[in-house]
Amino acid sequence: MRIGIAGLGTVGAGVVQLLHANADLITARAGQPITVAAVSARDRKRDRFLPANPMEWVDDAVQLATMPGLDAVVELIGGSDGPALQLVRASLQNGRPVVTANKALLAVHGATLPRTAPLAFEAAVAGGIPVIKALREGLAANRITRVAGILNGTCNYILTAMREQKRDFADVLAEAQALGYAEADPATDIDGVDAAHKLAILAALAFGHPVRFDAVYVEGIRQISALDIAFAEELGYRIKLLGIARRTDAGVEARVHPCLVPQNAPIARVDGVFNAVVAEGDAVGRVMLEGRGAGAGPTASAVVADLIDLARGRLTPVWGQDTPADDAVVPIGQHLGAYYLRLMVIDKPGVIADVAAILRDHGVSLESLLQHGRSPGESVPVVLVTHEVREHAMRAAADAIAALPAVLEAPALIRIEPG
Amino acid sequence: MRIGIAGLGTVGAGVVQLLHANADLITARAGQPITVAAVSARDRKRDRFLPANPMEWVDDAVQLATMPGLDAVVELIGGSDGPALQLVRASLQNGRPVVTANKALLAVHGATLPRTAPLAFEAAVAGGIPVIKALREGLAANRITRVAGILNGTCNYILTAMREQKRDFADVLAEAQALGYAEADPATDIDGVDAAHKLAILAALAFGHPVRFDAVYVEGIRQISALDIAFAEELGYRIKLLGIARRTDAGVEARVHPCLVPQNAPIARVDGVFNAVVAEGDAVGRVMLEGRGAGAGPTASAVVADLIDLARGRLTPVWGQDTPADDAVVPIGQHLGAYYLRLMVIDKPGVIADVAAILRDHGVSLESLLQHGRSPGESVPVVLVTHEVREHAMRAAADAIAALPAVLEAPALIRIEPG
Numbered sequence: 065m066r067i068g069i070a071g072l073g074t075v076g077a078g079v080v081q082l083l084h085a086n087a088d089l090i091t092a093r094a095g096q097p098i099t100v101a102a103v104s105a106r107d108r109k110r111d112r113f114l115p116a117n118p119m120e121w122v123d124d125a126v127q128l129a130t131m132p133g134l135d136a137v138v139e140l141i142g143g144s145d146g147p148a149l150q151l152v153r154a155s156l157q158n159g160r161p162v163v164t165a166n167k168a169l170l171a172v173h174g175a176t177l178p179r180t181a182p183l184a185f186e187a188a189v190a191g192g193i194p195v196i197k198a199l200r201e202g203l204a205a206n207r208i209t210r211v212a213g214i215l216n217g218t219c220n221y222i223l224t225a226m227r228e229q230k231r232d233f234a235d236v237l238a239e240a241q242a243l244g245y246a247e248a249d250p251a252t253d254i255d256g257v258d259a260a261h262k263l264a265i266l267a268a269l270a271f272g273h274p275v276r277f278d279a280v281y282v283e284g285i286r287q288i289s290a291l292d293i294a295f296a297e298e299l300g301y302r303i304k305l306l307g308i309a310r311r312t313d314a315g316v317e318a319r320v321h322p323c324l325v326p327q328n329a330p331i332a333r334v335d336g337v338f339n340a341v342v343a344e345g346d347a348v349g350r351v352m353l354e355g356r357g358a359g360a361g362p363t364a365s366a367v368v369a370d371l372i373d374l375a376r377g378r379l380t381p382v383w384g385q386d387t388p389a390d391d392a393v394v395p396i397g398q399h400l401g402a403y404y405l406r407l408m409v410i411d412k413p414g415v416i417a418d419v420a421a422i423l424r425d426h427g428v429s430l431e432s433l434l435q436h437g438r439s440p441g442e443s444v445p446v447v448l449v450t451h452e453v454r455e456h457a458m459r460a461a462a463d464a465i466a467a468l469p470a471v472l473e474a475p476a477l478i479r480i481e482p483g
Numbered sequence: 484m485r486i487g488i489a490g491l492g493t494v495g496a497g498v499v500q501l502l503h504a505n506a507d508l509i510t511a512r513a514g515q516p517i518t519v520a521a522v523s524a525r526d527r528k529r530d531r532f533l534p535a536n537p538m539e540w541v542d543d544a545v546q547l548a549t550m551p552g553l554d555a556v557v558e559l560i561g562g563s564d565g566p567a568l569q570l571v572r573a574s575l576q577n578g579r580p581v582v583t584a585n586k587a588l589l590a591v592h593g594a595t596l597p598r599t600a601p602l603a604f605e606a607a608v609a610g611g612i613p614v615i616k617a618l619r620e621g622l623a624a625n626r627i628t629r630v631a632g633i634l635n636g637t638c639n640y641i642l643t644a645m646r647e648q649k650r651d652f653a654d655v656l657a658e659a660q661a662l663g664y665a666e667a668d669p670a671t672d673i674d675g676v677d678a679a680h681k682l683a684i685l686a687a688l689a690f691g692h693p694v695r696f697d698a699v700y701v702e703g704i705r706q707i708s709a710l711d712i713a714f715a716e717e718l719g720y721r722i723k724l725l726g727i728a729r730r731t732d733a734g735v736e737a738r739v740h741p742c743l744v745p746q747n748a749p750i751a752r753v754d755g756v757f758n759a760v761v762a763e764g765d766a767v768g769r770v771m772l773e774g775r776g777a778g779a780g781p782t783a784s785a786v787v788a789d790l791i792d793l794a795r796g797r798l799t800p801v802w803g804q805d806t807p808a809d810d811a812v813v814p815i816g817q818h819l820g821a822y823y824l825r826l827m828v829i830d831k832p833g834v835i836a837d838v839a840a841i842l843r844d845h846g847v848s849l850e851s852l853l854q855h856g857r858s859p860g861e862s863v864p865v866v867l868v869t870h871e872v873r874e875h876a877m878r879a880a881a882d883a884i885a886a887l888p889a890v891l892e893a894p895a896l897i898r899i900e901p902g
Contacts, residue, residue, distance in 0.1 A: 082624055082766050092691065092804035093623045186621070192767035194621025201797070202605070202613025204512040205501055205787030272511065330773060333752055347501050348611035348774065348784035354749060355770035365767040368624030378620070378797040385511035 068128035071140035072105035078360030094375035129154030184370035192362025206345025255284035263307030329483025426461035487547035490559035497779030513794035548573035603789035611781025625764025636756035674703035682726030748902025845880035
């Protein structure tokens with residue numbers, strides 16, 4: 065099988081190196097050699113420590129879609145639009161299979177890509193963890209009721225360091241940037257956009273059709289404080305940024321936001337740069353997959369697995385099934401769940417009574433309330449954990465509470481998830 | 484696709500029910516309906532709450548191999564030989580694909596089964612967790628250096644209950660039998676045989692060829708005491724029955740035995756009847772999969788996933804590659820690792836010195852030694868943790884120590900694994 069690779073950054077170079085290093089076993093498992101016949105990269109002079117293969121260099125990546133003699137194209141350019149999208153569309157239209165690691169492209173344009181050739185994207189979600197294959201094939205007999213995942217290693221690294229070292233967000237982010245774990249412009253990661261791209265893909269696999277990316281609810285981790293992490297710990301939880309796709313009676317949920325998850329839930333123990341995905345199926349129950357979600361080796365592992373599938377002729381409809389279902393995405397206001405609400409209040413008689421009255425008036429019932437020590441007249445944190453309630457009621461209550469004179473800053477409102 | 488099912492116990496009935504319950508999505512994912520056209524079971528009168536399908540009943544399961552009009556056979560009879568083996572051989576020889584959950588058959592006869600038709604066996608290891616697919620396809624680009632798994636839910640349930648409730652083995656086993664978590668004759672589970680069957684399959688996938696089943700080293704959990712579980716906890720470990728396949732310079736290791744694994748290793752947290760498999764690949768690093776390893780639903784989930792693969796024409800060589808490698812299995816005496824050694828000694832001066840001298844003479848170096856309190860003249864436990872040493876040296880030292888007059892019972896020797 066002769067392939068063309070577009071994009072020779074860390075991942076592209078990793079793919080070339082892996083095909084070279086494990087050529088013997090990849091040939092045995094693919095049933096044929098996989099040869100890099102052509103590559104395209106912005107700067108062909110940069111030394112990438114590539115094996116000295118006689119591959120053709122192409123200036124315009126889109127040429128790989130139609131260049132004679134190629135059996136598949138590997139798109140590792142990145143970005144939801146531009147040359148990546150042009151190449152993927154042109155390849156598929158030309159009947160040429162595509163392997164991509166491009167989550168943004170799949171999340172935004174997945175529903176409208178041509179179905180004229182196989183499209184494989186194991187590397188787009190959770191790096192080397194074979195989660196696409198698990199959902200699309202391994203659990204294919206199940207109605208998937210819920211998928212939840214730690215999908216962004218940068219966020220998980222930051223939240224883990226904040227908890228273990230009792231440090232603040234800004235401080236840990238700066239360190240992560242210095243260490244290369246976070247980008248100079250970290251917004252895509254820490255605002256949850258990258259996780260949302262991946263969640264949109266998982267949701268499409270779970271439900272058999274793409275969800276509209278702009279219908280995915282997204283909230284990042286900038287607002288998470290060391291204080292909330294400490295309170296969560298005291299209450300028996302950890303704070304994780306999760307992407308969650310869930311089937312409910314009203315439709316499907318697709319959301320990315322920080323969550324309190326019980327400390328004894330397996331996903332709560334997944335720390336640092338590791339990723340994990342929990343899938344719940346009606347026959348299989350809960351299955352969790354865990355591993356490295358990024359890096360040259362893990363991502364190349366997933367790309368080459370897709371190439372081996374193509375070489376073996378192991379094909380699957382892009383979202384796992386022939387006849388797409390069509391469920392509406394439920395707005396976040398309809399979400400039914402428990403909440404953690406942390407207030408900073410002036411410690412004086414009557415404040416808790418006012419807060420409790422507002423909660424009662426909005427139909428929010430309390431599971432627990434935590435206030436440590438007394439500092440009359442000063443600012444103290446008060447933490448409330450609710451029973452299940454609709455989000456619009458919870459938010460209305462939080463807004464009314466925020467307007468109380470004794471409440472000093474915007475309340476921290478974090479959803480509680482089973483993990 | 485028309486299938487014949489041999490064996491209608493819990494799993495067989497579960498497969499029929501799942502095909503019925505999720506017929507719509509299974510059809511969409513398989514690209515065609517999957518119909519149970521024929522079944523064979525010992526007692527056709529037993530009420531199995533099966534959907535009222537017009538399926539043919541066959542008295543001799545082996546008939547399903549050649550009966551006209553079937554596209555695949557599902558073997559759920561069990562047992563490494565007898566009718567299960569006859570049916571599987573006859574089907575494959577007839578060019579008819581086989582799906583089986585039969586780990587014993589695969590472990591013992593996997594190397595000599597005809598290669599004349601596809602053979603799928605996701606349900607044979609770790610129930611509903613798609614670990615066969617992950618190893619054989621998802622991680623196909625990797626040289627697998629090590630696979631380790633909690634492969635027997637009964638043993639994991641017993642070890643978990645012993646730890647959490649500080650109870651003895653016999654006591655917990657009796658309770659597990661009463662609850663139906665352990666068989667009336669529990670030997671296959673608690674002596675490690677079932678885990679060894681599964682490990683042999685994982686080893687074959689990791690190394691690309693079956694290992695001889697009688698070359699797998701097997702040790703069960705009968706000898707594990709509440710005392711050792713408590714000491715392990717104190718030392719920062721948990722005791723798990725693991726199946727381990729590992730590539731070493733001297734050849735491959737394939738072994739099942741209780742291990743001390745560090746408490747912070749993800750596999751140490753997998754409790755109760757859950758199974759988990761950790762795979763280490765040269766590109767992907769460590770990936771862990773976790774879920775329910777048994778039961779009608781999870782096992783049926785795996786069987787039907789295999790049927791969907793067959794319906795889609797997604798085929799894979801039985802051990803993942805065309806050209807089998809051939810590595811020798813290293814005898815357990817050559818194993819290099821650290822050990823936990825627990826002695827019951829008479830508490831008197833000079834005993835520890837004698838023990839230390841024997842260890843020194845056998846080239847065993849100590850990482851730590853634990854002896855709590857003093858009871859002069861009485862029996863007390865002494866726990867030793869060694870650095871890495873060859874097993875034959877460790878065993879010779881343990882034998883010599885056991886022969887000391889002050890050592891009162893056979894020492895407990897448990898291998899330490901990274902998890």
